[in-house]
Amino acid sequence: MTDLxxxxxxxxxxxxxxxxxxxxxxxxxxxAYYAWLDFAANRLALLGxxxxxxxxxxxxxAPLLATASPIAPDLQSRLLPPSADYWxxxxxxxxxxxxxxxxxxxxTLYVVVLVAIIAAPVGLLVGTSAGYFGGWIDxxxxxxxxxxxxxxxxxxxxxxxxxxxxxxxxxxxxxxxTSWPPYARIARAETLTIRRAxxxxxxxLQGASAGRVIWGHVVxxxxxxxxxRVTLDMAGIILTAAGLGFLGLGAxxxxxxxxxxxxxxxxxxxxxxxxxxxxxxxxxVVSLGFNLLGxxxxxxxxxxxxx
Amino acid sequence: xxxIQDLNVTFSTGADLVHAVKNVxxxxxxxxxxxxxxxxxxxxSTVLRALCGLAxxxxxxxxxxxxxxxxxxxxxxxxxxxxxxxxxxxxxSLHPRHTVNRILSEPIAIQGLDKPGPRVEEALEQVGLxxxxxxxFPHQLSGGQRQRVAIARxxxxxxxILLLDEPTSALDVSVxxxxxxxxxxxxxxxxxxxxxxxxxxxxxxxxxxRIAVMRxxxxxxxxxxxxxxxxxxxxxxxxxxxxxxxxxxxxAIDQFEDFG
Numbered sequence: 001m002t003d004l005x006x007x008x009x010x011x012x013x014x015x016x017x018x019x020x021x022x023x024x025x026x027x028x029x030x031x032a033y034y035a036w037l038d039f040a041a042n043r044l045a046l047l048g049x050x051x052x053x054x055x056x057x058x059x060x061x062a063p064l065l066a067t068a069s070p071i072a073p074d075l076q077s078r079l080l081p082p083s084a085d086y087w088x089x090x091x092x093x094x095x096x097x098x099x100x101x102x103x104x105x106x107x108t109l110y111v112v113v114l115v116a117i118i119a120a121p122v123g124l125l126v127g128t129s130a131g132y133f134g135g136w137i138d139x140x141x142x143x144x145x146x147x148x149x150x151x152x153x154x155x156x157x158x159x160x161x162x163x164x165x166x167x168x169x170x171x172x173x174x175x176x177x178t179s180w181p182p183y184a185r186i187a188r189a190e191t192l193t194i195r196r197a198x199x200x201x202x203x204x205l206q207g208a209s210a211g212r213v214i215w216g217h218v219v220x221x222x223x224x225x226x227x228x229r230v231t232l233d234m235a236g237i238i239l240t241a242a243g244l245g246f247l248g249l250g251a252x253x254x255x256x257x258x259x260x261x262x263x264x265x266x267x268x269x270x271x272x273x274x275x276x277x278x279x280x281x282x283x284x285v286v287s288l289g290f291n292l293l294g295x296x297x298x299x300x301x302x303x304x305x306x307x
Numbered sequence: 308x309x310x311i312q313d314l315n316v317t318f319s320t321g322a323d324l325v326h327a328v329k330n331v332x333x334x335x336x337x338x339x340x341x342x343x344x345x346x347x348x349x350x351x352s353t354v355l356r357a358l359c360g361l362a363x364x365x366x367x368x369x370x371x372x373x374x375x376x377x378x379x380x381x382x383x384x385x386x387x388x389x390x391x392x393x394x395x396x397x398x399x400s401l402h403p404r405h406t407v408n409r410i411l412s413e414p415i416a417i418q419g420l421d422k423p424g425p426r427v428e429e430a431l432e433q434v435g436l437x438x439x440x441x442x443x444f445p446h447q448l449s450g451g452q453r454q455r456v457a458i459a460r461x462x463x464x465x466x467x468i469l470l471l472d473e474p475t476s477a478l479d480v481s482v483x484x485x486x487x488x489x490x491x492x493x494x495x496x497x498x499x500x501x502x503x504x505x506x507x508x509x510x511x512x513x514x515x516x517r518i519a520v521m522r523x524x525x526x527x528x529x530x531x532x533x534x535x536x537x538x539x540x541x542x543x544x545x546x547x548x549x550x551x552x553x554x555x556x557x558x559a560i561d562q563f564e565d566f567g
Binding site: 205206208220 | 359384404414443444
């Protein structure tokens with residue numbers, strides 16, 4: 001066994017693990033490095049990260065990876081089974097399912113990222129304000145949250161989409177509107193435990209405004225639980241988007257949205273199984289990836305699991 | 308410097324009303340070191356929290372440095388530059404996600420002072436922490452080092468008055484002495500006024516010139532450090548506290564009265 005303590009590391013690792021960092025950047029990188037070591041020790045979380053990374057990569061390189069146009073029909077080659085030419089077969093209009101899946105990653109990512117960007121900050125803002133100020137602000141904000149929580153997510157999203165009209169943007173908006181309340185609840189609960197802390201009292205004693213306290217001191221401690229929750233919710237968001245697509249209220253034809261692909265493949269399920277199964281498998285794999293990633297992040301980021 | 312007249316502090320309302328501080332009056336002159344002692348729940352920390360605006364349900368007349376205070380949370384900018392506080396628990400008083408540099412620079416940014424870098428270095432120097440600590444996170448510091456950072460944070464706005472809420476009771480004995488000596492040195496160098504709250508008479512008599520003994524929200528008596536050193540406080544309660552501060556002694560403990 002080699003004695004690790006006497007061997008002084010050099011280069012990047014030494015810079016990262018330095019006990020006396022020279023700058024804020026180095027300190028933050030060092031902290032991130034230790035978090036990464038924790039994360040990398042969890043094999044399943046790594047698998048989740050790889051799946052999500054692949055999703056991003058495929059979405060970015062879709063034009064290079066696709067072997068055919070995802071929307072141009074070719075009625076000569078309808079409903080062909082998987083083969084060397086058509087890896088995942090073709091659908092009822094002769095479109096290459098592999099290319100549609102590849103381009104579908106863009107729509108999936110689009111939905112997931114936009115929902116996260118809209119819903120998480122709204123939830124964070126509402127929750128931290130309610131928790132920090134308390135009193136009637138808390139009551140008003142939380143009752144609004146309760147109203148949104150009272151509806152099942154898909155039903156409320158359905159109502160919004162039918163009011164706004166079908167389409168991928170409206171579907172995203174509807175999902176975002178229905179997914180912020182849990183984040184507000186989490187952020188409020190976290191804030192309630194933080195706001196009586198001495199470090200909050202200390203910064204208030206230095207004249208900090210409420211905005212500065214919330215943004216600089218409360219939010220950083222809430223974000224990790226929100227990030228974990230958002231990542232775990234990603235699977236649900238993908239499924240809701242696919243569900244709306246399946247019901248014809250999400251992405252409209254000929255967009256290669258996975259839920260819509262399942263919906264149109266349903267008619268051929270018994271004889272041409274690949275039409276519905278391949279997008280189904282894609283949704284399953286991506287959802288699984290996000291769930292595994294979320295589990296791993298929870299272990300690393302949870303502020304209550306050590307420091 | 309600090310003038311407190313008939314301070315009453317309450318928590319909650321209605322049936323849950325707790326009268327934590329009852330008619331406390333005292334006058335603390337500039338440069339003095341004033342101690343508040345008493346057992347847990349005697350209201351000594353609450354007096355401090357009312358002074359600095361963390362407890363807002365109080366009545367009475369309080370003025371600090373000639374400025375009369377209102378029972379509100381928001382104080383003037385000059386108040387924050389005059390009065391600062393050091394908290395009891397060094398593990399809870401530093402933000403876990405901020406580096407020492409961020410913790411010390413934030414007050415400078417809030418008050419819009421110039422030259423943040425040199426000020427941070429100077430404050431670290433003052434509390435005996437070197438440059439190497441500047442970019443560490445709190446979890447990379449020991450309890451004593453954390454408390455030094457907390458003291459540096461209180462000093463960075465160059466206040467005249469330091470409120471110390473049991474600054475050493477969460478530390479082990481050898482570190483306690485270091486932090487107490489640091490506080491004594493800083494008080495001399497920066498001619499600070501101290502208000503020290505502690506349950507430990509030994510600590511208080513080590514630092515303070517004048518001591519108010521509190522029980523159940525009231526000041527039982529005021530003694531000078533000399534009187535205490537001669538072991539002749541007027542009240543039996545104070546004498547009992549004095550015995551208790553000398554350490555655990557079964558014979559002495561057996562004779563304790565319950566003042567509840």
